[in-house]
Amino acid sequence: MMSLLMYICVIAYVGFVLFMVSGLFKHTELDVRSYDRLPNVSVVIAARNEEDHISNLINDLIVQEYPLDKLEVIIVNDRSADMTLSILNEASDNYAFIKIISIDKLSKEMTPKKNALSKGIKSAVGEIIVLTDADCRVGKLWVSSMAYSVMNQNSITIGFSEISSENNSLFNRYQRVDFLSIIIANAGFSGWGFFWSGTGQNLAFHKSDFEKIGGFEKVSNRISGDDMYLVQSISKIKTGYVQIDPNSFVKTSPMDSLNSFFDQRVRWSSNAKLNFYNEPLFFSFLLITLSYNLLILISFLIGSSWVGLISFKLLLDGIIIFLGGKLFNRKMDLIAYCLWGILQPIYIPIIGIWGIRGKFNWKP
Structure with a gap:
């Protein structure tokens, strides 16, 4: 059962990554032209x-x-x-x-x-x-x-x-x-409309x-x-x-x-939970991202093949951030990225679960 869930998560995540990456290539900078009337x-x-x-x-x-x-x-x-x-x-x-x-x-x-x-x-x-x-x-x-x-x-x-x-x-x-x-993930999906x-x-x-x-x-x-x-x-x-x-x-x-x-x-x-009805594909992406990170965390705790899972995710996410960085002319910080990628399996589940529960403080 664990193996089946792993394959489903990995395949679904790869699909979303390919979708995002291809969407990044659809953006073009506007040609500047003059207007007879500037808007207020x-x-x-x-x-x-x-x-x-x-x-x-x-x-x-x-x-x-x-x-x-x-x-x-x-x-x-x-x-x-x-x-x-x-x-x-x-x-x-x-x-x-x-x-x-x-x-x-x-x-x-x-x-x-x-x-x-x-x-x-x-x-x-x-x-x-x-x-x-x-x-x-x-x-x-x-x-x-x-x-x-x-x-x-x-x-x-x-x-x-x-x-x-x-x-x-x-x-x-x-x-x-x-x-x-x-920002890059949003740009990738936006490229497809x-x-x-x-x-x-x-x-x-x-x-x-x-x-x-x-x-x-x-x-x-x-x-x-x-x-x-x-x-x-x-x-x-x-x-x-x-x-x-x-x-x-x-x-x-x-x-x-x-x-x-x-x-x-x-x-x-x-x-995120608002998108279950409003934007189900967006919600699916968030759910798959949460599931993949949970899978890595669980695999680590039970001594399963977590190294391969996190390494593959680091590669996929690295491709997205590298290509997205080129779109916005931003260089990739490799040290910060590695830290970010390693902490994702802990950070994402905690943030996701606390978010669903609405457990946060903000300006009153």
């Missing part, structure tokens, strides 16, 4: 207790190479208890295109992040909405690149995001590999499409998963596009502790 763009950011990061993002946004009469930045201060609001007010006083919305109390109808984004998007005058997080850094052409892809493809644009490399500790290098693997997820650190779409899907009303009680919901819902009424232009890339801060890293990954995995 609204950048929307939800911020809660981000005094350590928000100034850096504001500094990036005020130097965007996009006409200021076509750009607005809406930052929603969500009940911050630190100096975030003071920093935002100063920025708004100095730059007319930066607008601040303050939320003083929890909403009874919607969870905090979705409520903040909803208020920001609702007040936006731009026909195109671009989202990022308060702890991110963006380049000068970020708005131009993301808005251009939405206009050109008439789709929701899924941007690339990565963990900042300023801190080169092994823990942060591990996080970069882990996050890159998620399966737009299952994205990151709220870098998304762009028409405001009218957000309104067509009813905003976040269908998932108003979900703590996380706003980005996954947007990608899945909008791509169904239009399509999706993965932006591979380096000008559109975003950097985000790493988690500063194992506890915060664990909570973040569990929070992300808590949305």
Whole structure:
């Protein structure tokens, strides 16, 4: 019985890997062409207790190479208890295109992040909405690149995001590999037209499409998963596009502790069960990934052929990350990758099970 399960897991995993790898080759960078009319763009950011990061993002946004009469930045201060609001007010006083919305109390109808984004998007005058997080850094052409892809493809644009490399500790290098693997897997499936997820650190779409899907009303009680919901819902009424232009890339801060890293990954995995009905193929991929890693762990505990299983998985995952890295012009960190691959059989089952149980902490 164990041998049969092993063969099923391995064959299914190989099938998904081949599917992902072939999907990576389907992405092409857009040809840049001029427009007679540049769209009005609204950048929307939800911020809660981000005094350590928000100034850096504001500094990036005020130097965007996009006409200021076509750009607005809406930052929603969500009940911050630190100096975030003071920093935002100063920025708004100095730059007319930066607008601040303050939320003083929890909403009874919607969870905090979705409520903040909803208020920001609702007040936006731009026909195109671009989202990022308060702890991110963006380049000068970020708005131009993301808005251009939405206009050109008439789709929701899924941007690339990565963990900042300023801190080169092994823990942060591990996080970069882990996050890159998620981005690459998403890009692989997207190449075949399966737009299952994205990151709220870098998304762009028409405001009218957000309104067509009813905003976040269908998932108003979900703590996380706003980005996954947007990608899945909008791509169904239009399509999706993965932006591979380096000008559109975003950097985000790493988690500063194992506890915060664990909570973040569990929070992300808590949305997996929603895909059982919404995206069964996506759910199947997540289930096979969990099963393969569990199989390695069980084989190790009973003294079975775990070395062959983990070696084969390291090879397959390495191919995906190497090829995906070439797509996004990112080199593979071999040491961090080996550590990541060896820990997967422990990390994935724990994250998956805790996610199903909803056992995580986040900003209240």
